[in-house]
Amino acid sequence: MENPEFLKNKYDLNKSEEVESAANRTEKRVGEKLPQKPEIRIQNYLDRFKEIIDRKDPEERHRGMEAIKKVLHDKFVIKPEEIPESYFEGQRRIAREQGHGEIEITEEVKKQAAEVITSDQRHSLDNWIDYLASPDATYPDWLKYYTMRSVLNLGEYDKDKKQFSKRRKDTVKPFPDINREALAYVLDAVSQKYGKRHVDLLALNEDERKEFEKLLQGENFAKLYAWAIEKTALGPGAESLEDVAGEWVKYEQGSDPTLLVESLQGHGTGWCTAGESTAEAQLQGGDFYVYYSLDKKGxxxxxxxxxxxxxxxxxxxRGIAEQQNLDSYIAPVVQEKMKEFPDGPKYEKKAKDMKFLTQIEKKMNGEEDLTSRELKFLYEVDAPIEGFGYDRDPRIENLRLRRRIEVDISIIFDCDSSEIAFEYTKIRPYTKVYIGSLVPHLFEMLPDNIEHIYTKFPEGKVEQLEIAVDRSRSMEEMVAGGKYDYVNPDIKSGNFDIEKGGEGETSVILVGFDEYLTSDQVIEKLDKLGLRPAKIEELLAIGEQHRDIQRRSLVVALGSSWQRPGGDRAVPCLGDWGGGRGLGLSSFEHDWGEDYRFAAVRK
Known part of the structure; x- marks a missing residue:
């Protein structure tokens, strides 16, 4: 049910600059005037976002989502110069209270703090954007807009006062976490209110019912969401998680969602399925299985x-651990169940990763030493740890915080501490591992036998890949060699030229930057490092010979471009789109964020 009238009444959205701008774009595209009726103009505005979310081409969808994120980042993420001095005074006070004495907050320290603050805000905001754009968020467009607009005004959640502070321009805290179950309660209630249906989300006593109905009348998202967070906070205690005896229950596709919803409400699962509207939509898409463990009555x-x-x-x-990951005890039960489904093997790595992470957790709790293999896994040196939740399993960071990282690095890379340089001034002919800034001419300073390069460990890995480029092959042969799940049809001979020649080996470096940069700025930075951007034939060699690299992040080759007819310049990139390996195009005019890596070659 679409309800643009709600947005008109609540925000006067039809009079906003963005709605007028969307109307003007539509009128230019279709060649006729858009009616002045507020609901039509608002829906036209919402349709633009829906068009991006529903794009079938994964590359085009990704580009559209990145554009949305950048607009919101630019407008709502704090700027370094907006961070109040009181924040740094607070850091000084904390240092004194922890016994560190008076510390100096230099400009470099402020710069580093600003990078952390802005990065955390971007990521926390992206979590909301990605969720509301995902198939799991089955809410109508007007409710998604209501949610996003409300979240942009939310500050920190005060657990004692049970309320959100109001976000200001100088707020340094990230945007609030998503509690999908609480969100489902709120949006289900608002939706039912306008659908003229009875609102009965939880088994409430009389006082709670009156409180909720009063909040619902005001439609204040912050108050409703805070209320729902408290009502969904209860879950099974840690001591009861060890007992996994229970049974699977199947809810048939198309069945009445009432039984499913009632079985989840009040248990604090965090699942959006606890909302009736969401459960109904999900059951329309397929069967739903829930594993219930035994209560005290058996x-x-x-x-x-x-x-x-x-x-x-x-x-x-989904599980009931943080970020809806599976708790460590229930994982084997789920792994066994998934064997019944045709695509169950696709989830095998996730199940194995969670099992291995649990083994490491138990060893550390028992104060046992970890092996090199276990440390490589924990620090995700060779591959990311995959789980079943919406976000990374929080145990990864928690376990890392208990480690002595300098000691672990020596074990992981099988080298002496003297062979590790944490500053470019410490680079020696025998250096095997460099962890530090990408300073100008860095790759001229590094010895040829350098084995590992990081801007920071472990997330700032600068990949070095050996590739063989056979320039006697055609573009089509090179593309076919990559065996991609998706290929942009414009990547073909005539649009991109390959410098003809024989076969040769070269080393390609994948470099990322922790800031938004234009293509020209990236090329300039690569040049200062002593690198040139890779060409399409080098990118295709990466895709063919190092097939899993692109699953970690998008890899871009700025050394080759194609002028779209009547449009922008396009550059080739490798990525993981829709769960498959893709070879696509992105705009050269694109602003690149920290999720991208650029293929480059030493000059």
Whole structure:
């Protein structure tokens, strides 16, 4: 049910600059005037976002989503110069209270703090954008807009006062976490209110019912969301998680969602399925399985894991641990269940990763030493750790914080501490590992036998890949060699030229930057490092010979471009789109964020 009238009444959205701008774009595109009726103009504005979210071409969808994020980042993420001096005074006070004495807050320290603050705000905001644009968020457009606009005004959640502060221009805290279950309660209630349906989300006592109805009348998202967070806070205690005895219950596709919803409400699962509208939409898409462990009376009533089907394929797997990851005890139960489904093997790595992470956690709790293999896994040196939640398993960071990273690095890379340089001034002919800034001419300073380069460990890895480029092959042969799941049809001979020649080996370096940069700025930075941007034939060699690299982040080759007819310049890139390996195009005029890496070659 679309309800643009809600947005007109609440925000006068039809009179906003963005709605007028969207109307002007539509009128130019279709060649006729858009009616002045407020609801039509608002829906036209919302349709632009829906068009981006619903794009079938994964590359085009990614580009559109990045554009949305950049607009919101520019407008709502704090700027370094807006960070108040009181924040740094607070850091000085904390240092004194922790016994560090009076510390100096230099400009460099402020710069580093600003990078952390802005990065955290961007990522926390992206979590909301990505979720509301995902298939899991089955809410109508007007509710998504209501949510996003409200979240942009939310500050920190005060657990004692049970309320959100109002976000200001100088707020340094990230945007609030998503509690999908609480959000489902709020949006389900607002939706039912305008659908003239009875609102009965939870088993409330009389006082709670009156409180909720009063909040619902005001439609204040911050107050409703805070209320719902408290009502969904209860979950099984840690001591009860060890007991996994229970049973799976299947809710058939198209069935009444009431039983499913009632079985989840009040258990603090964090699942959006606890909202009736969401449960109904999900059951329309496929069967829904929930594993319930036994309560104190021996009845299977405690939800522990869920498998949502989309047709005959697994849509998602969720648990009740933080970020909806599986708790360590229930993972084997879910792993066994997934064997029943045709696409169950796709989730095998996630199951193995969670099992291995649990083993490491137990060893560390028992104060046992970790092996090099275990440390490489924990620091994700060779591959990211995959889980079943919406976000990374928080145990990864928690376990890392308990480690002595300098000692671990020596074990991981099998080298002496003297062979590790943490500053460019410490680089020696025998240096095997460099962890430091990308200073000008760095790659001229590094010895040829350098084995590992990081801007920071472990997330700032600068990949060095050996590739063989056969320039006697055609563009089509090179593309076919990559065996991609998706290829942009414009990547072909005639649009991109390959310098003809024989076969030769070269070393390609993948460099990322932790800031937004234009293509020209990236090329300038690469030049100062002693690098040139890779060409399309070098990118295609990466895709063919190092196939999993692109699953970690998008890899761009700025050394080759194609002028789209009547449009912008396009550059080739490798990425992971829709769960498959893709070879696509991005705009040279694109502003590149920290999620991109640029293929480069030493000059």
């Amino acid at each position: 009845k299977p009533t405690i939800p522990r894991a869920a498998i949502r089907m989309q047709g005959d394929q697994i849509g998602e797997v």
